[in-house]
Amino acid sequence: QPPSGARVTQAELVVVANRLPVDHVTDGSGEQSWRRSPGGLVTALEPVMRRADGAWVGWPGKPGIQLDPFEFEGTHLVPVTLSAEEIELYYEGMSNDTFWPLYHDVIAEPRYRRVWWDAYVKVNRRFAEAAAEAAAPGATVWVQDYQLQLVPRMLRESRPDLIIGYFHHIPFPAYGLYSQLPWRRQVLEGLLGADVVGFQRVADAGNFARAVRRVLRYPTKASGIAVPHDHGTTRNVLAKAFPISIDASSYVELSQRPEIRARAAQIREELGNPKKILLGVDRLDYTKGIRHRLKAFGELLEDGKISVEDVTLVQVASPSRERVEAYVQLRDEIELRVGRINGDFDTMGHTAIRYLHQAYPREEMVALFLAADVMLVTALRDGMNLVAKEYVATRTDNRGVLLLSEFAGAADELSSAVRINPHDIDGMKEAIMRAIEMPPAEQGRRMRALRRKVIENDVAKWSQSFLAALETTGTANRAIRRN
Numbered sequence: 085q086p087p088s089g090a091r092v093t094q095a096e097l098v099v100v101a102n103r104l105p106v107d108h109v110t111d112g113s114g115e116q117s118w119r120r121s122p123g124g125l126v127t128a129l130e131p132v133m134r135r136a137d138g139a140w141v142g143w144p145g146k147p148g149i150q151l152d153p154f155e156f157e158g159t160h161l162v163p164v165t166l167s168a169e170e171i172e173l174y175y176e177g178m179s180n181d182t183f184w185p186l187y188h189d190v191i192a193e194p195r196y197r198r199v200w201w202d203a204y205v206k207v208n209r210r211f212a213e214a215a216a217e218a219a220a221p222g223a224t225v226w227v228q229d230y231q232l233q234l235v236p237r238m239l240r241e242s243r244p245d246l247i248i249g250y251f252h253h254i255p256f257p258a259y260g261l262y263s264q265l266p267w268r269r270q271v272l273e274g275l276l277g278a279d280v281v282g283f284q285r286v287a288d289a290g291n292f293a294r295a296v297r298r299v300l301r302y303p304t305k306a307s308g309i310a311v312p313h314d315h316g317t318t319r320n321v322l323a324k325a326f327p328i329s330i331d332a333s334s335y336v337e338l339s340q341r342p343e344i345r346a347r348a349a350q351i352r353e354e355l356g357n358p359k360k361i362l363l364g365v366d367r368l369d370y371t372k373g374i375r376h377r378l379k380a381f382g383e384l385l386e387d388g389k390i391s392v393e394d395v396t397l398v399q400v401a402s403p404s405r406e407r408v409e410a411y412v413q414l415r416d417e418i419e420l421r422v423g424r425i426n427g428d429f430d431t432m433g434h435t436a437i438r439y440l441h442q443a444y445p446r447e448e449m450v451a452l453f454l455a456a457d458v459m460l461v462t463a464l465r466d467g468m469n470l471v472a473k474e475y476v477a478t479r480t481d482n483r484g485v486l487l488l489s490e491f492a493g494a495a496d497e498l499s500s501a502v503r504i505n506p507h508d509i510d511g512m513k514e515a516i517m518r519a520i521e522m523p524p525a526e527q528g529r530r531m532r533a534l535r536r537k538v539i540e541n542d543v544a545k546w547s548q549s550f551l552a553a554l555e556t557t558g559t560a561n562r563a564i565r566r567n
């Protein structure tokens with residue numbers, strides 16, 4: 085239990101994200117405590133936060149709980165209370181059933197509901213107020229992701245002294261789709277409250293700048309957007325790509341642990357020693373192209389190109405957003421397809437698809453990466469896709485093949501992967517066969533190039549380059565305001 089009544093000291097760096105970087109856990113004896121969440125963002129920002137004596141504003145993950153700010157492993161945590169109803173409207177509704185499908189190219193149909201929007205505005209305001217309270221005079225505030233797109237502007241209005249950054253973890257769609265949003269103006273104005281708006285890909289930043297030109301008519305030049313400020317002056321907002329990454333060295337370290345290597349060998353054994361193991365690891369989400377992947381794999385079995393004795397597909401589909409209808413439906417469709425394929429092709433000793441609707445510890449994920457000869461990343465649209473980078477980081481033997489959708493942000497950097505268009509089922513089947521049959525020398529050539537990219541551009545570099553750009557742009561804008 086955190087010490088209650090602790091006041092949050094005002095911090096020089098404040099991160100604002102939907103979730104706090106901790107999970108509330110109850111152990112076997114009923115003892116309650118906080119544990120650091122496993123996510124990549126948490127790992128990325130932990131060293132920065134520690135150094136800056138930073139604060140993190142976010143929802144603690146359970147409805148209705150009211151908590152005072154508390155200290156956790158060198159970071160001040162500032163909990164934002166959300167009621168069960170607010171989670172339903174702001175998070176499951178507006179965030180995950182409107183923005184998520186709209187920003188992923190309407191793979192699923194976005195729903196536009198005014199009560200969701202009202203809750204979104206109200207909750208964004210609560211986050212902005214909590215951030216304003218936690219920030220020291222002149223501090224830097226870094227807002228994360230599509231759940232909080234209105235926070236930059238709300239903060240700028242209440243605290244013009246702050247330097248404000250925003251990073252968008254998911255794609256930003258082309259204007260033809262974005263323009264569907266009934267609140268398209270408010271969202272752009274919300275984001276433009278920041279000094280720097282960061283995106284995963286150059287194309288996302290371009291789509292954003294175009295939407296700003298079309299809706300708000302602000303001039304843009306290179307990565308800069310001229311946003312009107314007081315008395316005819318303008319602020320320069322930088323809208324630019326800062327591709328996120330992983331803590332590569334921690335994956336390298338895990339992949340070299342003897343017990344994890346032994347576990348990888350055991351996984352192959354338990355699958356009946358197939359010649360090739362294909363692997364998919366995704367949250368169970370319609371953006372990830374799991375159905376397309378299963379279709380291609382099922383057809384290869386049907387065509388007799390592969391057999392279950394030789395090739396097994398392991399699909400980890402970790403449970404996600406289980407209260408949103410589109411996800412409930414997707415799960416049914418995937419499980420029907422897996423059941424059909426396994427029913428048609430399994431033998432007593434071998435399975436076509438080992439389907440796991442479960443979440444695993446990171447050690448087990450790394451063992452799976454080590455066991456996999458081919459990694460399938462077939463997203464229909466994905467901001468970055470960290471799984472692709474994690475697989476590459478663990479392959480210290482320079483073996484293994486990454487199949488990577490060109491619709492994942494990672495494709496911009498990982499050009500030595502086998503690129504696929506997941507909508508082209510025949511093309512994907514050919515690419516899978518090519519990956520299965522790829523000679524070790526070619527695997528090595530490609531994997532070395534991939535590893536170089538991932539190891540050179542790790543997540544520490546990502547946060548440093550974002551914060552450096554923010555410092556420069558924010559300081560310049562502050563000078564404009566003084567004049």
Ligand code: GDG
Nearest residue numbers: 253328366367402442443444445446466467468469470471
């Ligand atoms: C969003 C954007 C962008 C998955 N299952 C388990 C597990 N995972 C881990 C993976 C990876 C992470 O979750 C998923 O990250 P992704 O990047 O692949 O995808 P999203 O969750 O959709 O993330 C995405 C990202 O934000 C960052 O900006 O790249 O495009 O959509 O780290 O390994 N981890 C464990 N057990 C599981 O069962 N331990």
